[in-house]
Amino acid sequence: MSSTNRTVVVTGVGATTPLGGDAASTWEALLAGRSGVRLLEEDWAADLPVRIAARIAVEPGTVIPRPHARKLDRSAQFALIAAREAWADAGFTAKAGEDPTVDPDRLGAVVASGIGGVTTLLDQYDVLREKGVRKVSPHTVPMLMPNGPAANVGLEVGARAGVHTPVSACASGAEAIGYAIEMIRTGRADVVVAGGTEASIHPLPIVAFGNMMAMSKNNEDPQGASRPFDTARNGFVMGEGAGAVVLESADHAARRGARVYAEAIGQGISADAHHITQPEPSGNGIAQALQNLVDATELKPAEIAHVNAHATSTPQGDVAELKALRKVFGHDVDHMAISATKSMTGHLLGGAGGVETVATVLALHHRLAPPTINLDSLDPEADGDIVRDKPRPLPAGTIAALNDSFGFGGHNVVLAFRTV
Amino acid sequence: MAATQEEIVEGLAEIVNEIAGIPTEDVLLEKSFTDDLDVDSLSMVEVVVAAEERFDVKIPDDDVKNLKTVGDAADYILKHQA
Numbered sequence: 001m002s003s004t005n006r007t008v009v010v011t012g013v014g015a016t017t018p019l020g021g022d023a024a025s026t027w028e029a030l031l032a033g034r035s036g037v038r039l040l041e042e043d044w045a046a047d048l049p050v051r052i053a054a055r056i057a058v059e060p061g062t063v064i065p066r067p068h069a070r071k072l073d074r075s076a077q078f079a080l081i082a083a084r085e086a087w088a089d090a091g092f093t094a095k096a097g098e099d100p101t102v103d104p105d106r107l108g109a110v111v112a113s114g115i116g117g118v119t120t121l122l123d124q125y126d127v128l129r130e131k132g133v134r135k136v137s138p139h140t141v142p143m144l145m146p147n148g149p150a151a152n153v154g155l156e157v158g159a160r161a162g163v164h165t166p167v168s169a170c171a172s173g174a175e176a177i178g179y180a181i182e183m184i185r186t187g188r189a190d191v192v193v194a195g196g197t198e199a200s201i202h203p204l205p206i207v208a209f210g211n212m213m214a215m216s217k218n219n220e221d222p223q224g225a226s227r228p229f230d231t232a233r234n235g236f237v238m239g240e241g242a243g244a245v246v247l248e249s250a251d252h253a254a255r256r257g258a259r260v261y262a263e264a265i266g267q268g269i270s271a272d273a274h275h276i277t278q279p280e281p282s283g284n285g286i287a288q289a290l291q292n293l294v295d296a297t298e299l300k301p302a303e304i305a306h307v308n309a310h311a312t313s314t315p316q317g318d319v320a321e322l323k324a325l326r327k328v329f330g331h332d333v334d335h336m337a338i339s340a341t342k343s344m345t346g347h348l349l350g351g352a353g354g355v356e357t358v359a360t361v362l363a364l365h366h367r368l369a370p371p372t373i374n375l376d377s378l379d380p381e382a383d384g385d386i387v388r389d390k391p392r393p394l395p396a397g398t399i400a401a402l403n404d405s406f407g408f409g410g411h412n413v414v415l416a417f418r419t420v
Numbered sequence: 421m422a423a424t425q426e427e428i429v430e431g432l433a434e435i436v437n438e439i440a441g442i443p444t445e446d447v448l449l450e451k452s453f454t455d456d457l458d459v460d461s462l463s464m465v466e467v468v469v470a471a472e473e474r475f476d477v478k479i480p481d482d483d484v485k486n487l488k489t490v491g492d493a494a495d496y497i498l499k500h501q502a
Contacts, residue, residue, distance in 0.1 A: 067441030067458075134472075138465035 008184045008264040009420065011253050012090025012246030013358045014082040014195075018239050018345050021058030022085055026345075026355070027362050030370040031391045035223035035344050037237050044203045050210040052222040053201045054239035054346030071139045072152060073117035074199035075351075078242035079149035080156060082354065083111070083193050087157055090246035091258050095158035096191075101256040108161040108192040109154035110180040111244070112172035114350030114407065116146030119202045149197050150176075153244075161189040169407030170312075172196055173243065173353025174415055178267030180247050181415075185266070190252040195244030196354030206238060212277065216313065226347070227374035228311035228318050228340035229382040236312040239346025243354030245361065262364045265400065265416040268293025272410030279317045279406065283324030286404070289412035290328040293402075299416045301332040305399035306369045307384075308360040310406045311340035312347045321404060322384045337369040337394060339387045344373055353405040357415060360403040364419050367394040422501050423475055428494045435470045436490075439463050449491035457490075467493075477501045 015022060018036025019029035029036070036054040045051045060077035061069055069077055096104035120143040128136050142148055147165040154163035162183065166175040173196015180194035200206075209215050216235040218225035226237040253260055270292060272285030280286075293299060307325065311318045318340075325333050341359050348355055363369050369392045378386065400418040407413075423431065433447035440458040453459040459467055464487075468479050471493065477500045479487075487493045 065441060067439065070439075071463075134469050138462040142462075 004186050006185050006187060007250035008181050008247055009250045009253050010245050010261045010264055010361050010417065011248045011258040012086040013261065013361060014085025014089060015241065015243040015355055015358045016056060016058060016060070016078050016081045017241040017243070017355050018054035018057055021063070023089070023358050023362070027359070030341055030344055030359060031368065033344065033371045033373045033390065035373060036239065037222045037225055037346050039219065039222050048203065048207060048210070049217055050206050050215050051219045052216070052225055052237055053206070054237060055201060056241050071143070073120045073143040073148055075113045075117060075197045076143070076149040076152045078199060078240070078351070079111050079153055079195065079197035079244065082195055082197070082242040082244040083153040083156060086193060086244040086246045090248070091256070095156065097158055102191050104158045104160040106161055106190040107157060107159045108163065108180065108183050108189040109150055109157065109159040110164045110166070110176040110183070110192055110194040111150035111153050111197060112165050112167060112176035112350055113146060113149055113197050114167065114169045114172045115198065115200050115205065117144035117148055118200050118205060120144045122202060122204055153193055157193055159193065168411035168413070169409055170347065170349050170352055171405040171407035171411040171413040172350035174357065174403060174405035174413040175269070175353070175411070177245065177353060177357050177415055178269065178413055181264045181267060184247055184249050191246065191248045193244060193246055195242060196351045197242035198349040198351035199240050200349060201238060201240050209238065214314065224374050226313045226343050228309070228313045228343050228372060229379055229386050230375050231377040231379050233313045233315060233318065235314055236342070236347040239348040240351070241348050241355060242351050243356070243358040245357055260420050261361045262417040263420050265299050265418050266293065266297035268296065268414040270412045272412065274410055277408045279320045280410070281316055281320055283320040283327060285410060286321055286324035286406065286412050287327040289414045290324060293414050293416055294328065297416060299400055301329045303398055303400040303418065304329070304332065304336050304402060305394045306360070306363050306401040307336050307338045308356045308363070308401065308403045309338050309340045310404040312342055317406070319379065319381045322382055326383055333384055336385060337387045337392050338384045339370045340372040341370055353403065353413065356403050356405070360401045361417055363394065364399065364401050364417055368392070369394055425494055425498055428475060428497050429490060431474050432471060432490055432493055435467055435474070439466050447490055449489065449494065451490050452488055453490070471497060475501050
């Protein structure tokens with residue numbers, strides 16, 4: 001392809017989250033301000049310091065037949081469900097080639113998770129120790145490999161232009177979508193299914209994150225535990241699930257008459273080079289990602305009406321993000337309706353960027369910013385217009401929205417979308 | 421008490437149903453695991469392990485590649501069961 005700066009649009013959305021088994025029910029719950037966080041009822045959770053999490057609303061076993069599901073890690077099951085929904089939502093009726101409107105050689109899949117098939121890895125190690133060598137599943141390797149969800153989505157839709165898995169902890173899902181935008185923009189593909197997934201509600205990851213002092217231990221009030229920007233916030237709440245979008249060159253979408261949710265303007269990426277897990281407290285690393293976004297794309301700061309913040313409900317991170325927005329956008333921040341949807345979904349780690357991209361795109365499409373719940377006492381250092389209590393209408397005309405995602409390791413990824 | 425060929429096929433049918441979701445009545449002697457029953461090379465390992473347990477027989481890895489059909493497996497088990 002000679003063209004290297006093609007316009008990219010979003011033509012399909014899909015999700016399976018703690019709030020609902022698809023994008024529509026998730027969106028409805030976000031607008032209603034419902035929390036997906038619950039007390040964990042499993043026996044293994046009884047004695048843990050953290051006993052809360054946001055479990056998926058619809059178990060994947062009720063959607064994927066057992067012979068297929070048993071060969072997939074839970075994270076791949078989530079990814080497949082979200083990708084199938086996005087694929088159908090984009091108007092495709094079969095896999096590429098069988099549906100003549102999409103060429104498999106021009107179709108990609110980019111799906112990421114932060115941790116990969118961690119429950120498979122740990123469960124199969126238990127099998128090895130308790131039942132012996134012969135009982136370890138021959139499906140273990142394709143189930144635990146971090147590229148498993150991407151590979152399974154690629155198989156499902158018939159993607160031959162490239163299947164990828166960028167890994168950057170909690171920024172993974174967003175980095176996947178950014179990578180997919182670039183594949184189309186630079187001409188490597190016409191259509192890409194992209195998103196993030198995570199399934200790590202298992203005693204080991206919960207204990208490990210808990211021992212880092214990164215998680216809320218507010219077991220007495222599960223639904224109030226994830227409280228971004230509130231003075232009483234004390235860590236994130238783990239969630240599970242996946243979100244996916246179908247990205248497409250604007251020309252390809254127009255040729256097949258596809259419904260377009262939004263334009264995917266592009267991405268800004270940076271790294272903190274500060275600490276392996278602590279966010280850079282002044283927000284300089286995040287600001288660099290925002291500046292890169294502005295420099296590399298046609299995003300107009302005056303058009304940004306909404307930000308789906310990373311805001312995980314940790315004391316340092318939430319404030320650093322707002323400082324970065326102010327640093328780069330100055331007074332333009334005053335007209336940005338900032339939402340922290342993790343207050344409802346919990347933190348889906350590598351799945352967050354996928355689910356929050358779906359939320360950001362739907363916010364533009366419906367011109368409604370979802371609320372941030374549990375914000376009883378706004379942190380005086382939270383310098384921005386946080387959407388509280390109920391959804392806020394977004395203005396008419398051309399507006400843009402950002403989806404921020406940051407990950408352990410100092411990864412900063414910002415995605416930008418615009419109404420069409 | 422050694423299993424009869426009929427019992428072995430019945431047992432294999434239940435194993436294939438569990439692993440690949442194929443209805444038990446479709447698991448017949450002449451059916452190929454890969455071509456007819458949706459049992460790929462990884463799932464075949466599961467079938468073999470389940471059959472070893474059920475029929476008290478050892479099926480070394482080198483012999484697995486010769487078990488193309490349900491009939492091949494049933495004959496092997498009939499011959500080698502303890």
